[in-house]
Amino acid sequence: MKEFMTKYGMLKxxxxxxxxxxxxxxxxxxxxxxxxxxxxGIFVPQYDEEEVRRKYKRSxxxxxxxxxxxxxxxxxxxxxxxxGKLSAELAVFHENGQIKRIFPLNGxxxxxxxxxxxxxxxxxxxxxxxxxKFKKKIIGINFYESGSVKSVTLWPKDFINILSPYGMxxxxxxxxxxxxxxxxxxxxxxxxxINTVIGELHAFxxxxxxLNADTNSLNFKENGTIKSLYTSLDKITxxxxxxxxxxxxxxxxxxxxxxKIMDVVPLRxxxxxxKVKINETEYNIESNTFCVDKFxxxxx
Numbered sequence: 001m002k003e004f005m006t007k008y009g010m011l012k013x014x015x016x017x018x019x020x021x022x023x024x025x026x027x028x029x030x031x032x033x034x035x036x037x038x039x040x041g042i043f044v045p046q047y048d049e050e051e052v053r054r055k056y057k058r059s060x061x062x063x064x065x066x067x068x069x070x071x072x073x074x075x076x077x078x079x080x081x082x083x084g085k086l087s088a089e090l091a092v093f094h095e096n097g098q099i100k101r102i103f104p105l106n107g108x109x110x111x112x113x114x115x116x117x118x119x120x121x122x123x124x125x126x127x128x129x130x131x132x133k134f135k136k137k138i139i140g141i142n143f144y145e146s147g148s149v150k151s152v153t154l155w156p157k158d159f160i161n162i163l164s165p166y167g168m169x170x171x172x173x174x175x176x177x178x179x180x181x182x183x184x185x186x187x188x189x190x191x192x193x194i195n196t197v198i199g200e201l202h203a204f205x206x207x208x209x210x211l212n213a214d215t216n217s218l219n220f221k222e223n224g225t226i227k228s229l230y231t232s233l234d235k236i237t238x239x240x241x242x243x244x245x246x247x248x249x250x251x252x253x254x255x256x257x258x259x260k261i262m263d264v265v266p267l268r269x270x271x272x273x274x275k276v277k278i279n280e281t282e283y284n285i286e287s288n289t290f291c292v293d294k295f296x297x298x299x300x
Contacts, residue, residue: 004028007066008036013047020064027061036060038068039097040079046072053113054089055106063095072106082147083127094145103140119155127152130181134160142214144179151176153213159189165224166194174213178222185216191233192218196226196269198236198276198290206232206250206264217266230266235295236278241287248278249295 004011004025013032020026030047045059061069069092076087079102089106093099104125107118122137129149136158142150153174154160162169164183173187187210191202205217217230235249251265270277274285283290 006036006062008038008068010034011036011045011060022064024064024066025062027058029056030059033074036068036071040099043071043077044074046074048074052110053107053117055108065095067095067097068093069095076104081141081143083141083149086125086141087123096145098145098147099143100145101140101142104138115156119157122155129177131163131183132161136160138174140212142176142212146179148179148181149177151213153210156210162186164220166192166226169218173208173210173216176213176216180222182222182224183220184222185213185219187213187216188218194218194226194229196229197271197285198269199292201229201231201269201292202233202294203229204232205230205266207266226271228268228270230268232264232266233294234267235293236267236269237291237293238278238283239289239291240283246281 002012002014004014004017006025011028011030012034013030015029015031017028018026030045032047033044035042035044046056047059049056056072058072060071063069072090073088076089078085079088079091079099081099086102087104088102090103091099092101105118105122107113109115109118119137124135124137126135127133137155139153139155141152144150151174154172159170159172162171162175162183169186169192170189171186172189175186176184178184187208188204191204194201194203203218208217219227219229221227232250235247238246248267250267252262253265255261255263268279275282276285
Protein backbone atom coordinates (compact mmCIF):
# COMPACT_ATOMS: atom_id res chain seq x y z
CA MET A 1 0.00 0.00 0.00
CA LYS A 2 1.48 3.31 -1.13
CA GLU A 3 -1.35 5.72 -0.26
CA PHE A 4 -4.07 5.99 2.40
CA MET A 5 -6.71 8.67 2.97
CA THR A 6 -7.20 10.07 6.48
CA LYS A 7 -9.30 12.95 7.86
CA TYR A 8 -6.10 15.02 7.67
CA GLY A 9 -5.41 14.31 4.01
CA MET A 10 -3.77 11.71 1.79
CA LEU A 11 -0.71 9.89 3.12
CA LYS A 12 1.81 9.06 0.41
CA UNK A 13 4.83 6.80 0.14
CA UNK A 14 3.73 4.39 2.87
CA UNK A 15 6.47 1.84 3.55
CA UNK A 16 4.77 0.19 6.54
CA UNK A 17 1.28 0.48 8.02
CA UNK A 18 -0.68 -1.04 10.91
CA UNK A 19 -4.45 -1.07 11.48
CA UNK A 20 -6.80 -1.56 14.42
CA UNK A 21 -9.05 -4.63 14.15
CA UNK A 22 -11.85 -2.53 12.61
CA UNK A 23 -9.62 -1.29 9.78
CA UNK A 24 -8.86 2.14 11.26
CA UNK A 25 -5.24 3.17 10.67
CA UNK A 26 -3.07 2.79 13.79
CA UNK A 27 0.36 3.96 12.60
CA UNK A 28 2.50 4.22 9.50
CA UNK A 29 5.92 5.08 8.17
CA UNK A 30 6.38 7.26 5.08
CA UNK A 31 9.07 7.69 2.44
CA UNK A 32 7.58 10.58 0.46
CA UNK A 33 6.77 14.21 1.17
CA UNK A 34 3.16 14.85 2.07
CA UNK A 35 1.18 17.38 4.07
CA UNK A 36 -1.53 16.85 6.68
CA UNK A 37 -4.00 19.56 7.66
CA UNK A 38 -4.58 19.84 11.43
CA UNK A 39 -6.17 22.39 13.75
CA UNK A 40 -2.60 23.53 14.58
CA GLY A 41 -1.66 24.09 10.95
CA ILE A 42 -0.24 22.14 8.03
CA PHE A 43 2.34 19.56 9.11
CA VAL A 44 4.90 17.55 7.15
CA PRO A 45 5.45 14.08 8.71
CA GLN A 46 8.94 12.59 8.73
CA TYR A 47 9.70 10.72 5.51
CA ASP A 48 13.47 10.86 5.19
CA GLU A 49 15.70 8.69 7.41
CA GLU A 50 19.01 9.89 5.98
CA GLU A 51 19.67 12.12 9.00
CA VAL A 52 21.51 9.75 11.33
CA ARG A 53 20.72 11.63 14.58
CA ARG A 54 16.94 11.39 14.22
CA LYS A 55 14.78 8.60 15.61
CA TYR A 56 12.53 7.14 12.91
CA LYS A 57 10.18 4.46 14.23
CA ARG A 58 6.98 5.85 12.73
CA SER A 59 5.84 8.99 10.93
CA UNK A 60 2.31 9.10 12.34
CA UNK A 61 0.09 7.26 14.79
CA UNK A 62 -3.68 7.52 15.33
CA UNK A 63 -6.35 6.84 17.94
CA UNK A 64 -9.18 4.40 17.21
CA UNK A 65 -11.47 7.34 16.44
CA UNK A 66 -9.12 8.35 13.61
CA UNK A 67 -7.70 11.38 15.43
CA UNK A 68 -3.99 12.03 15.28
CA UNK A 69 -2.07 10.60 18.26
CA UNK A 70 1.51 11.50 17.37
CA UNK A 71 3.61 12.91 14.57
CA UNK A 72 7.33 12.82 13.97
CA UNK A 73 8.09 15.92 11.91
CA UNK A 74 10.44 16.00 8.95
CA UNK A 75 12.04 19.10 10.49
CA UNK A 76 11.49 21.41 13.46
CA UNK A 77 7.89 22.63 13.30
CA UNK A 78 6.33 25.54 15.21
CA UNK A 79 3.27 24.80 17.37
CA UNK A 80 1.30 27.53 19.13
CA UNK A 81 0.65 26.66 22.80
CA UNK A 82 -0.55 28.34 26.00
CA UNK A 83 3.09 29.24 26.76
CA GLY A 84 3.89 30.58 23.32
CA LYS A 85 5.28 29.20 20.08
CA LEU A 86 7.38 26.04 20.52
CA SER A 87 9.44 24.19 17.95
CA ALA A 88 8.94 20.41 17.86
CA GLU A 89 10.50 17.41 16.16
CA LEU A 90 7.92 15.15 17.83
CA ALA A 91 4.41 15.95 19.09
CA VAL A 92 1.77 13.86 20.86
CA PHE A 93 -1.94 14.75 21.00
CA HIS A 94 -4.85 14.08 23.34
CA GLU A 95 -7.66 12.02 21.86
CA ASN A 96 -9.78 15.19 21.54
CA GLY A 97 -7.12 16.70 19.24
CA GLN A 98 -5.49 19.07 21.72
CA ILE A 99 -1.72 19.05 22.06
CA LYS A 100 -0.45 16.72 24.81
CA ARG A 101 3.35 16.63 24.59
CA ILE A 102 5.97 18.53 22.67
CA PHE A 103 9.57 17.39 22.26
CA PRO A 104 11.79 20.11 20.76
CA LEU A 105 14.29 17.43 19.70
CA ASN A 106 13.87 13.74 18.90
CA GLY A 107 17.40 12.45 18.43
CA UNK A 108 18.71 8.95 19.09
CA UNK A 109 21.72 8.58 21.36
CA UNK A 110 24.41 6.44 19.75
CA UNK A 111 28.19 6.19 19.60
CA UNK A 112 27.98 8.74 16.82
CA UNK A 113 25.51 11.13 18.48
CA UNK A 114 25.79 11.68 22.24
CA UNK A 115 23.49 13.25 24.81
CA UNK A 116 25.89 16.19 24.92
CA UNK A 117 25.55 16.64 21.15
CA UNK A 118 21.77 16.68 21.50
CA UNK A 119 21.96 19.12 24.41
CA UNK A 120 24.15 21.52 22.42
CA UNK A 121 21.63 21.44 19.58
CA UNK A 122 18.78 22.31 21.96
CA UNK A 123 17.65 25.95 22.25
CA UNK A 124 16.93 27.86 25.44
CA UNK A 125 13.28 28.72 26.06
CA UNK A 126 11.83 31.31 28.42
CA UNK A 127 8.90 30.40 30.69
CA UNK A 128 6.76 32.37 33.15
CA UNK A 129 4.89 30.47 35.87
CA UNK A 130 3.33 31.31 39.24
CA UNK A 131 6.43 30.09 41.08
CA UNK A 132 8.74 32.25 38.96
CA LYS A 133 10.30 32.56 35.53
CA PHE A 134 13.29 30.79 34.02
CA LYS A 135 15.14 30.35 30.75
CA LYS A 136 16.39 26.84 30.07
CA LYS A 137 16.71 24.11 27.50
CA ILE A 138 14.03 21.44 27.97
CA ILE A 139 13.57 17.83 26.88
CA GLY A 140 9.79 18.04 26.74
CA ILE A 141 6.63 19.73 27.94
CA ASN A 142 3.29 18.09 28.81
CA PHE A 143 -0.12 19.77 28.55
CA TYR A 144 -3.59 19.14 29.99
CA GLU A 145 -6.49 18.86 27.55
CA SER A 146 -7.39 22.41 28.59
CA GLY A 147 -4.07 23.59 27.16
CA SER A 148 -2.45 24.52 30.47
CA VAL A 149 1.00 23.10 31.28
CA LYS A 150 1.04 19.78 33.14
CA SER A 151 4.80 19.23 33.44
CA VAL A 152 8.17 20.39 32.13
CA THR A 153 11.17 18.04 31.85
CA LEU A 154 14.67 19.50 32.07
CA TRP A 155 17.93 18.15 30.75
CA PRO A 156 19.83 16.05 33.36
CA LYS A 157 22.64 18.61 33.73
CA ASP A 158 20.29 21.57 34.34
CA PHE A 159 18.30 22.81 37.33
CA ILE A 160 15.96 25.69 38.18
CA ASN A 161 14.76 27.42 41.36
CA ILE A 162 11.13 26.98 42.34
CA LEU A 163 9.55 29.25 44.94
CA SER A 164 7.33 27.03 47.11
CA PRO A 165 5.42 27.64 50.38
CA TYR A 166 8.47 26.03 52.03
CA GLY A 167 10.99 28.36 50.45
CA MET A 168 13.15 28.20 47.34
CA UNK A 169 13.78 24.65 46.08
CA UNK A 170 16.62 23.85 43.70
CA UNK A 171 14.94 21.50 41.23
CA UNK A 172 16.42 18.95 38.84
CA UNK A 173 14.64 16.72 36.28
CA UNK A 174 11.60 19.02 36.28
CA UNK A 175 8.25 19.82 37.82
CA UNK A 176 4.51 19.28 37.39
CA UNK A 177 1.61 21.69 37.86
CA UNK A 178 -2.08 21.54 38.69
CA UNK A 179 -4.47 22.79 35.97
CA UNK A 180 -4.74 26.14 37.80
CA UNK A 181 -0.95 26.60 37.62
CA UNK A 182 -0.16 25.72 41.26
CA UNK A 183 2.97 23.63 41.77
CA UNK A 184 2.07 19.92 42.05
CA UNK A 185 5.48 18.27 42.34
CA UNK A 186 9.19 18.77 41.79
CA UNK A 187 12.45 16.85 42.12
CA UNK A 188 14.81 18.44 44.68
CA UNK A 189 18.41 18.71 43.49
CA UNK A 190 19.78 18.40 47.01
CA UNK A 191 18.64 17.55 50.55
CA UNK A 192 15.82 20.07 51.12
CA UNK A 193 14.48 20.70 54.60
CA ILE A 194 10.67 20.54 54.77
CA ASN A 195 8.73 21.26 57.95
CA THR A 196 5.95 18.66 58.29
CA VAL A 197 3.41 17.67 60.96
CA ILE A 198 5.78 14.93 62.19
CA GLY A 199 8.92 17.09 62.19
CA GLU A 200 11.53 18.45 59.79
CA LEU A 201 12.35 16.03 56.95
CA HIS A 202 15.04 16.24 54.28
CA ALA A 203 13.23 15.78 50.96
CA PHE A 204 15.48 14.06 48.44
CA UNK A 205 15.32 10.93 46.30
CA UNK A 206 18.89 9.72 45.96
CA UNK A 207 17.84 7.35 43.16
CA UNK A 208 15.48 9.57 41.13
CA UNK A 209 15.44 8.29 37.55
CA UNK A 210 14.16 11.33 35.70
CA LEU A 211 12.65 9.91 32.52
CA ASN A 212 10.15 12.74 32.67
CA ALA A 213 8.76 15.20 35.21
CA ASP A 214 5.14 13.97 35.28
CA THR A 215 5.74 12.46 38.73
CA ASN A 216 8.38 13.51 41.26
CA SER A 217 9.49 12.73 44.80
CA LEU A 218 8.26 15.97 46.44
CA ASN A 219 4.50 16.43 46.04
CA PHE A 220 2.23 19.27 47.13
CA LYS A 221 -1.51 19.48 47.63
CA GLU A 222 -3.34 22.11 45.62
CA ASN A 223 -3.39 24.43 48.65
CA GLY A 224 0.41 24.27 48.86
CA THR A 225 0.79 21.92 51.83
CA ILE A 226 2.91 18.78 51.62
CA LYS A 227 1.22 15.71 50.13
CA SER A 228 4.18 13.30 50.06
CA LEU A 229 7.95 13.17 49.87
CA TYR A 230 10.90 10.82 49.68
CA THR A 231 13.75 11.09 52.16
CA SER A 232 17.11 9.41 51.62
CA LEU A 233 18.58 10.81 54.82
CA ASP A 234 16.18 10.68 57.76
CA LYS A 235 15.38 8.01 60.33
CA ILE A 236 11.86 8.15 61.76
CA THR A 237 10.94 6.58 65.10
CA UNK A 238 7.24 6.16 65.80
CA UNK A 239 6.16 5.50 69.39
CA UNK A 240 2.59 4.24 69.72
CA UNK A 241 0.12 4.56 72.63
CA UNK A 242 1.36 1.26 74.09
CA UNK A 243 4.97 2.42 74.31
CA UNK A 244 6.22 0.32 71.39
CA UNK A 245 8.69 1.90 68.97
CA UNK A 246 8.74 1.41 65.21
CA UNK A 247 11.87 2.54 63.38
CA UNK A 248 12.05 3.46 59.68
CA UNK A 249 15.23 4.37 57.85
CA UNK A 250 16.47 4.43 54.25
CA UNK A 251 17.68 1.05 53.04
CA UNK A 252 20.30 -0.18 50.59
CA UNK A 253 20.14 -2.34 47.48
CA UNK A 254 22.76 -3.49 44.94
CA UNK A 255 23.18 -1.23 41.94
CA UNK A 256 21.55 -2.61 38.77
CA UNK A 257 24.79 -2.34 36.81
CA UNK A 258 27.44 -2.93 39.47
CA UNK A 259 26.66 -5.22 42.40
CA LYS A 260 29.66 -3.81 44.28
CA ILE A 261 27.86 -0.48 44.56
CA MET A 262 24.92 -0.02 46.91
CA ASP A 263 22.06 2.32 46.04
CA VAL A 264 19.87 4.06 48.59
CA VAL A 265 16.23 3.01 48.96
CA PRO A 266 14.49 6.14 50.28
CA LEU A 267 11.54 6.28 52.64
CA ARG A 268 8.23 7.43 51.18
CA UNK A 269 6.15 9.60 53.52
CA UNK A 270 2.53 10.46 52.67
CA UNK A 271 0.41 12.96 54.58
CA UNK A 272 -3.35 12.82 55.01
CA UNK A 273 -5.78 14.86 57.12
CA UNK A 274 -5.13 13.03 60.37
CA LYS A 275 -2.73 10.28 59.33
CA VAL A 276 0.76 9.77 58.00
CA LYS A 277 1.88 6.81 55.91
CA ILE A 278 5.51 5.67 56.10
CA ASN A 279 6.25 3.28 53.28
CA GLU A 280 3.21 0.98 53.56
CA THR A 281 2.21 1.59 57.21
CA GLU A 282 -0.31 4.22 58.34
CA TYR A 283 -0.24 5.99 61.71
CA ASN A 284 -2.74 8.32 63.35
CA ILE A 285 -0.92 11.58 64.00
CA GLU A 286 -2.63 12.39 67.31
CA SER A 287 -2.23 8.98 68.94
CA ASN A 288 1.46 8.49 68.06
CA THR A 289 4.63 10.46 68.64
CA PHE A 290 7.25 10.91 65.94
CA CYS A 291 10.97 11.56 66.25
CA VAL A 292 13.07 12.43 63.19
CA ASP A 293 16.84 11.96 63.24
CA LYS A 294 19.36 12.64 60.51
CA PHE A 295 20.44 9.13 59.56
CA UNK A 296 23.72 9.93 57.79
CA UNK A 297 25.60 7.15 56.00
CA UNK A 298 29.13 7.47 54.68
CA UNK A 299 27.91 7.80 51.05
CA UNK A 300 26.08 11.02 51.87
